[in-house]
Amino acid sequence: MLRYTVTRTGLAAVQCAVVLVVVFALTSLLPGDTVDAVLGEQGTPQQAALARAGLGLDRPAAERFVHWLAALCHGDLGRSLVTGMPVTEQIAGRLAATAVLAATALALLVPLALGLGVLTGLREGSAADRGLSAAAIALHAVPEFVLGLLLTAWLSLDLGALPATAAGLMGLDVLTRPAVLILPVTVLVCRQLCDLARQVRIGIAEQRDGPVATHLRLLGVPERTILLRHLLPGTLAPAVQQFARCVDGLLGGTVVVESLFAVGGLGTGFVDAVQDRDMPAVQGYALVFAITAVVVNLCADLAVRGLTPRREGRA
């Protein structure tokens, strides 16, 4: 297990490094640079040249990347080319809102997915199962931004029941008006819920009538105990991996959801940074996203390995 953990962690570090190189290369390949974005129509060629020199954009991309990497080794993410603020500060200011969104979504996602998965898995083929599965597939087919627009139009603009956006609330401010979280969190949860609940349902349904469960029933063990002691643990390993993928999905979902509901979080920050070709900021966000995704998946893999009974002859 220890050797697996070490190699797997090493691999995770390599994955992060690859993400950073790829993101930098791709953003460099995009046409236009920060000076194009900030000066726009205004600005003479002389001003543009001065601005480029001032920002160090006249140096080759590879050199800038190496510089950035060297600073990163000292824990310095550099300064935003657009605002001149330290990137760490800029990201920290936006981290809270996204963390609140994602944490709330996860807190709802896990119990809901387990509940729905068990409910439908135990009654595979019943009307309830067919109805819920059909609803899940339908919901899954609706893109996040469409779902967001529909829910906003109906719940907040027609019925006036919920705030339409989180406009003007920065970072942890959203907690002062929790109602603003309901729509974005709903949109985030809906999509991931379908995947995760389906994974749980499959696991439960597969084992429900399996030899072990049947044997336990013959011994007179109560259904509840069979579910808690046997069915659920057997379902956990694949569900944990699906859960890790859900976290990746949530990260992607925040980009859409934050823009739609005007949440000043990491997603909108990342989009703005790419729009403005703000390299240090783009790299900073990419680093946060990469580390999150890689760490979650690493933990999931380790958990799965811990959950899977070891066969003979394996270390």
Add this chain to the structure above:
Amino acid sequence: MTSSFGRRRLLYGAGAAAAATTLAACGLGGEDGGPDSGRSRLRAAFSAGGSQETLDPHTVPLFIDQARAKALYDSVLTYKDDMSVQGRLAESWESDRSGTRWHIHLREARFHDGRPVTAADVLWNYCRIADPATVAVSQQLFAAVDFEASRAQGRDLTLVLKDPDFEFPTALGAPGTEIVPAGTTDFTRPIGSGPFRYGSFRPGGNALFTAWRDHWSGGPHMDELEFVPVNDERARLGALLSGQVHYAHDLSGASAAQVTRRKGVSLLQTRLSTMQAILLRLNRAPFDDHRLVEAFTLGLDRKALVEVALSGRGTPGNDLFGMGLHGYPDSLPPRQRDVDRARALLKEAGAEGLAVPLETSDADPSWRNASSLIADQLSDIGLKVTPHTRSAGTYFGEIKTKGVAAQSRTATLPVITHLRSRLVTGASDNLTGYRSKPFDRLIAQATGTRDDAVRLELLARAQRLAREDDGQLVWAFSDWIVGHADSVGGLRAAPPNSCDWARFDRARLS
């Protein structure tokens, strides 16, 4: 709110949020919760994508930047709706007979810290703007000022120009020429002389300004003004319709229709606000052949473009900037579509079936539809136009050097500013590569002419000349649409960059 957050706070916060989410189906709280309720606060939503998020008034290019600057600072002059100048910090402004020495007398005004606004302050600001290293948006307008020879004394300023310029006052009202105390280097808690004082500002987040009652105009009618960045246009509309903001800037035609249908919110719609144009590069193939430029011009159906791309919220353009503004030539015949003539011109030039990429982006919401409609219209005359979509953020920077035909938009500015920065040979924003000695001569003659009527006639002649072959095909002027809550009074529809646009100190909250 601090920007630091401990782990404990985050955990507590997430728990609280989860709990609140399940409990919060009890509708909205008060309009302005928080410690400041009881004070009247107007909340205005603007797009902030691409903003440098600084309160330095000289370097800020976007509407949200300009609106924030207008609240905190004053400029020396300002623009009326037709972009002619009127006084703001200046009580009077006049030139000598030669048009090279301008005398400006300032009104009695104070900065927020009580210091008087002096001519020396103003001169320092203009020096800073003219310095290329500042990268100021209005640098070009002050490039011809001889700062060595200019003088400031008390509230009297004399600016000396290198050449006669009777249109120079337009520079003193331009966006990005607001006045800060001389020597200002730090804009994190800026001092201005505008109707609002700095309260708080988080780059990328809200700016909260408080009313300054000692302003020379008598000060605002509300306690606080808050700028809320909302980049997504649909989210701005949502925030307005659900009462989260009082003012939503720059809405699309589709959103305008929704605002009209609802109670409690209204529109401010300003006609002839934004020039929508296709810029053809005259110094590159294929548009170095004038017959193709003319064919393109005759092939456009401008009425259809307004109906379809602008949802009818606009006016067909006539290939010149500034319809309805001071200095725009009257009595021009509208452009008629002439497919046969356009076809004949293409045939003559041997360019039938020629493929032309048209640069476009989502920088303007109407361009997507406009570009595909233009492609349709020009296929009638035998040109294969293919829209080429670029990234909105860097679009305007990119088209300065790339492509042969590009969508472009320009908000209202004085006609002379546009002519000098866009059409004069070698001007910094001359994207079409228009070079016309007669045009340049007329502009130089006009700016050196003291008599208003004669000067306007010369400008009109220059514009008629340019209209025929400057490569700037103005297909429409789109309306400028702002939504606001009915609880806000004292706002009026005004074109961007004018004195009354985004002027919140005259607004009242009921």
